[in-house]
Amino acid sequence: MTPKVLVCFGDSNTHGSMPMRHCEDVRRQPPDKRWPGILAADLGPAWRVYEEGLPGRTTVHRDPVEGDHLCGLAAVPMVIGSHTPIDTVVLALGVNDFKTRFSVTAADIASSVEVLVNAIRSWSKGPGRAEPQILVVAPPPILETGCLARFFAGGRAKSLALGALLGESTQRVGTSFVDAGAYVRSSDVDGIHWDADQHRKLAAAIVAELGGANLSTRSGLLRS
Numbered sequence: 405m406t407p408k409v410l411v412c413f414g415d416s417n418t419h420g421s422m423p424m425r426h427c428e429d430v431r432r433q434p435p436d437k438r439w440p441g442i443l444a445a446d447l448g449p450a451w452r453v454y455e456e457g458l459p460g461r462t463t464v465h466r467d468p469v470e471g472d473h474l475c476g477l478a479a480v481p482m483v484i485g486s487h488t489p490i491d492t493v494v495l496a497l498g499v500n501d502f503k504t505r506f507s508v509t510a511a512d513i514a515s516s517v518e519v520l521v522n523a524i525r526s527w528s529k530g531p532g533r534a535e536p537q538i539l540v541v542a543p544p545p546i547l548e549t550g551c552l553a554r555f556f557a558g559g560r561a562k563s564l565a566l567g568a569l570l571g572e573s574t575q576r577v578g579t580s581f582v583d584a585g586a587y588v589r590s591s592d593v594d595g596i597h598w599d600a601d602q603h604r605k606l607a608a609a610i611v612a613e614l615g616g617a618n619l620s621t622r623s624g625l626l627r628s
Contacts, residue, residue, distance in 0.1 A: 419432065491537065510563075510566045539610065541583075541584050541606070581613075
């Protein structure tokens with residue numbers, strides 16, 4: 405049987421960036437400790453899970469400081485084209501839109517995620533291809549602390565509002581939804597990234613949303 409294809413499309417927390425002790429700290433969680441790797445282990449050989457996590461990636465914005473390549477919308481054709489046909493896309497973006505330089509509201513970010521959903525669907529169309537299931541993950545609230553605080557001034561208030569707004573928008577566009585804020589806490593070290601145990605919690609929530617309550621528990625994901 406051909407494995408189903410699941411693509412994890414996100415930013416540094418999909419990449420597995422560790423909480424940053426300083427702004428040049430580029431440590432990364434090992435493959436089996438970041439949530440896409442844990443997800444792959446729990447789903448087993450019936451699924452092939454691809455990581456598409458880029459630190460700094462935004463939803464639809466070209467970053468005037470760190471580079472145009474960080475625009476998630478611009479990356480959609482390449483990501484979809486690289487892995488098609490795709491059964492499921494887990495879309496986990498929005499954190500970097502909280503940066504002060506973008507001057508957007510939580511409602512703007514929710515609308516930008518809708519743009520990404522529509523782009524994923526559009527670029528997935530083609531002969532013999534089925535539209536992938538899309539699962540949108542709202543980022544957990546951030547903390548304005550540590551070396552990254554100056555880049556995210558005012559971002560915490562936006563992050564507290566985003567989960568509910570994304571829940572509403574995903575109902576409108578007909579995608580699955582996980583509010584990571586119900587499971588995951590951003591690190592006190594830098595306020596943005598997650599400790600390893602938080603990756604495990606998010607993976608468990610995604611498995612449950614994908615209907616995986618009866619999947620193998622060999623990774624320990626589904627145990628309380």
